Amino acid sequence: MKQIFALLSGLIFGFGLIVSGMSDPAKVLNFLDLFGTWDPSLAFVMGGAIAVTTPGFYWLTRQRNQPLFHTKFHIPTRSDIDAKLLGGAAIFGVGWGLGGFCPGPALTSLPIMASGTLIFVPFMLIGMWLARNTPDLGRAKQQGARS
Amino acid sequence: METEFTPWLSLGGGMMIGASAVLLMATNGRIAGISGLTSSIFARSTDGEARGVSALFVLGLLLAAPIWVLVSGSWPEQWVPSSPLLMTVAGLLVGFGAAYGNGCTSGHGVCGISRGSARSILATLTFMATAFLTVLVSRHIIGG
Numbered sequence: 642m643k644q645i646f647a648l649l650s651g652l653i654f655g656f657g658l659i660v661s662g663m664s665d666p667a668k669v670l671n672f673l674d675l676f677g678t679w680d681p682s683l684a685f686v687m688g689g690a691i692a693v694t695t696p697g698f699y700w701l702t703r704q705r706n707q708p709l710f711h712t713k714f715h716i717p718t719r720s721d722i723d724a725k726l727l728g729g730a731a732i733f734g735v736g737w738g739l740g741g742f743c744p745g746p747a748l749t750s751l752p753i754m755a756s757g758t759l760i761f762v763p764f765m766l767i768g769m770w771l772a773r774n775t776p777d778l779g780r781a782k783q784q785g786a787r788s
Numbered sequence: 789m790e791t792e793f794t795p796w797l798s799l800g801g802g803m804m805i806g807a808s809a810v811l812l813m814a815t816n817g818r819i820a821g822i823s824g825l826t827s828s829i830f831a832r833s834t835d836g837e838a839r840g841v842s843a844l845f846v847l848g849l850l851l852a853a854p855i856w857v858l859v860s861g862s863w864p865e866q867w868v869p870s871s872p873l874l875m876t877v878a879g880l881l882v883g884f885g886a887a888y889g890n891g892c893t894s895g896h897g898v899c900g901i902s903r904g905s906a907r908s909i910l911a912t913l914t915f916m917a918t919a920f921l922t923v924l925v926s927r928h929i930i931g932g
Binding site: 642643644646647648649650651652653654655656657658659660661662663664665666667668670671673674675676677678680681682683685686687688689690691692693694695697698701705707708709710711712713714715716717719720721722725726727728729730731732733734735736737738739740741742743744745747748749750751752753755756757758760761762763764765766767768769770771772773775 | 789790791792793794795797798799800801802803804805806807808809810811812813814815816817818819820822823826827830831840841842844845846847848849850851852853854855856863864865866867868869870872874875876877878879880881882883884885886887888889890891892893894896897898899900901902903905906907910911912914915916917918919920921922923924926927928
């Protein structure tokens with residue numbers, strides 16, 4: 642069951658990206674172009690998503706001890722603000738502004754096979770692999786000092 | 789090039805994204821963060837069960853557009869304006885940055901903000917700021 646719902650969640654997410662216009666990089670870049678051909682649509686995407694997710698998560702985590710088909714909720718617990726978080730976000734933002742794709746819309750657009758997407762996705766996967774294999778120097782140093 | 793302002797479709801699509809995030813949490817207990825799910829597929833630390841869930845979610849994403857075509861008869865409207873070289877750099881930066889900063893538009897921007905996570909709120913403000921700046925520079929300072 643959990644596998645079926647994982648697939649279904651991905652499908653609904655993909656449809657949401659297509660309906661909302663997020664899968665079109667031209668629209669995303671125009672959202673980011675405040676001083677040019679500005680298209681505020683994507684603020685409505687974020688607003689709509691947060692308006693559903695906030696009460697949904699609130700209700701789930703208070704009313705239930707565990708998900709329907711799994712033993713626990715995997716909810717991030719870290720609250721420290723570190724250079725890795727902000728540095729990663731800053732780098733991600735630059736790439737998003739250059740191409741108009743973030744990971745969800747890029748994967749959803751892959752079957753449409755625009756040449757830009759066919760280039761973007763493999764390099765995005767390489768970037769992810771590199772990040773997963775880059776040690777967190779700040780954290781390593783801290784932990785070294787503690788031990 | 790101008791694109792049409794679509795407040796209702798965007799709001800509706802956004803709510804579907806929210807519904808997907810709630811459904812994945814309700815059934816699998818996982819955050820619908822695309823960079824986290826995707827990169828966990830090939831991370832050594834992921835256990836087999838989590839890898840399967842992530843892979844199926846990504847498969848769902850990949851199937852959305854083909855099913856869209858079967859039902860509506862046409863591909864979703866799309867234009868990828870940036871040059872191949874720019875898309876190479878953009879892909880690397882997006883993949884690296886999102887995985888290094890533990891999240892992207894979905895993980896931090898939607899799920900994190902919805903949990904009231906200070907880390908996600910700051911990450912979202914940061915990537916929004918650098919994205920706006922990047923477009924400002926590329927379209928109006930260098931390109932303008």
